[in-house]
Amino acid sequence: MQNKQNKQFKLCCDVLSKLEHEGILRHIVLIGSWCMLAYESFFNDVRYHPGIRTRDIDLLIPLPVNFDHDVDLEMVLNELDFVISLKGKDGYIRFVHEDLMLEFIVPERGRGSNKPFSIPALGVNAQPLRFMDFLANNIISLPFGDITVMVPHPVNFALLKLIISERRTKPVKRENDQRQALEVLRALLDSGEKPTLIKVFNQMPKKWKKTVHTVLKDIPLGENFRSILE
Amino acid sequence: MFIKDMLREELQNSLQIKADYQQAIDGIPRGSLVRKIIGGHPYFYLAYREQAKVKFDYVGKLSEEEIHKYQESKEKRAKYRKHLSEVNKQIKYIEKVLRAK
Numbered sequence: 001m002q003n004k005q006n007k008q009f010k011l012c013c014d015v016l017s018k019l020e021h022e023g024i025l026r027h028i029v030l031i032g033s034w035c036m037l038a039y040e041s042f043f044n045d046v047r048y049h050p051g052i053r054t055r056d057i058d059l060l061i062p063l064p065v066n067f068d069h070d071v072d073l074e075m076v077l078n079e080l081d082f083v084i085s086l087k088g089k090d091g092y093i094r095f096v097h098e099d100l101m102l103e104f105i106v107p108e109r110g111r112g113s114n115k116p117f118s119i120p121a122l123g124v125n126a127q128p129l130r131f132m133d134f135l136a137n138n139i140i141s142l143p144f145g146d147i148t149v150m151v152p153h154p155v156n157f158a159l160l161k162l163i164i165s166e167r168r169t170k171p172v173k174r175e176n177d178q179r180q181a182l183e184v185l186r187a188l189l190d191s192g193e194k195p196t197l198i199k200v201f202n203q204m205p206k207k208w209k210k211t212v213h214t215v216l217k218d219i220p221l222g223e224n225f226r227s228i229l230e
Numbered sequence: 231m232f233i234k235d236m237l238r239e240e241l242q243n244s245l246q247i248k249a250d251y252q253q254a255i256d257g258i259p260r261g262s263l264v265r266k267i268i269g270g271h272p273y274f275y276l277a278y279r280e281q282a283k284v285k286f287d288y289v290g291k292l293s294e295e296e297i298h299k300y301q302e303s304k305e306k307r308a309k310y311r312k313h314l315s316e317v318n319k320q321i322k323y324i325e326k327v328l329r330a331k
Contacts, residue, residue, distance in 0.1 A: 054240065055243055056243075083250050083253075084250070085250040098247060098251075101247070170235075171235065172232060172235030172239065176232075176236070
């Protein structure tokens with residue numbers, strides 16, 4: 001299992017290095033469970049366990065899309081033996097490998113649409129998802145292997161995990177979101193980030209705050225964090 | 231329960247990856263490039279095994295660049311087959327774990 005995790009981590013680093021080499025990593029934010037790994041350096045003075053990761057790597061492209069040159073991403077990732085996979089009836093492009101699956105995501109704006117968002121500069125499309133601007137608006141850079149990668153601030157990551165957990169239909173996804181959120185919230189408090197947590201929380205829309213409270217009320221150990229966010 | 235649900239999801243992912251690698255392999259010409267000299271001129275065939283027989287599909291004359299592309303395709307196919315084999319192992323392993331009580 002450890003070997004497998006190392007293989008996955010190395011492949012993830014190889015992917016990010018390729019994107020950096022092509023000059024596009026600075027336009028991409030690592031989100032999802034894989035950014036939990038990058039947070040290890042943010043929380044290096046406190047107890048922190050990134051936990052279980054699936055093979056999905058989610059790469060957020062903040063809007064407006066701002067690539068200053070074209071990159072044939074299919075060719076670039078093919079060098080690492082990724083193949084293209086079309087997901088769902090809408091044909092979202094995903095790059096798959098025996099160890100990892102890469103997906104591109106953009107913030108969903110307005111009424112939203114199920115249609116893939118085309119990114120001609122990369123020859124791919126991305127899935128528009130709600131709440132992604134909340135992640136894209138508070139970005140930090142952290143080391144990941146030998147490179148530096150942009151990730152959402154852990155406060156935004158944890159709060160969003162709580163919000164989207166409430167929308168999950170699959171219990172396993174919901175539970176995983178909540179586990180990750182609590183792990184990051186605990187590490188944030190241990191590392192003295194309580195003022196940042198409260199500040200970001202207070203800036204959130206009322207409806208989101210209410211969702212965070214409801215979710216924290218219903219999960220074990222959630223009450224401790226709920227009282228902080230009163 | 232949580233771990234088993236995660237494994238079920240990973241199994242679905244593995245099955246999808248298996249289908250995607252299979253599709254990629256199907257899209258690559260099968261066989262090895264074989265050069266035959268006929269009447270003093272080199273002609274190329276794609277040699278592949280079909281059950282007990284080795285078959286030769288006529289390709290014709292090829293430029294150096296085209297030969298290189300065939301070689302690359304052959305290497306790619308071999309790599310994909312290796313990945314496919316690993317994915318099959320993953321599937322077997324996850325199914326075994328999910329069956330365990």
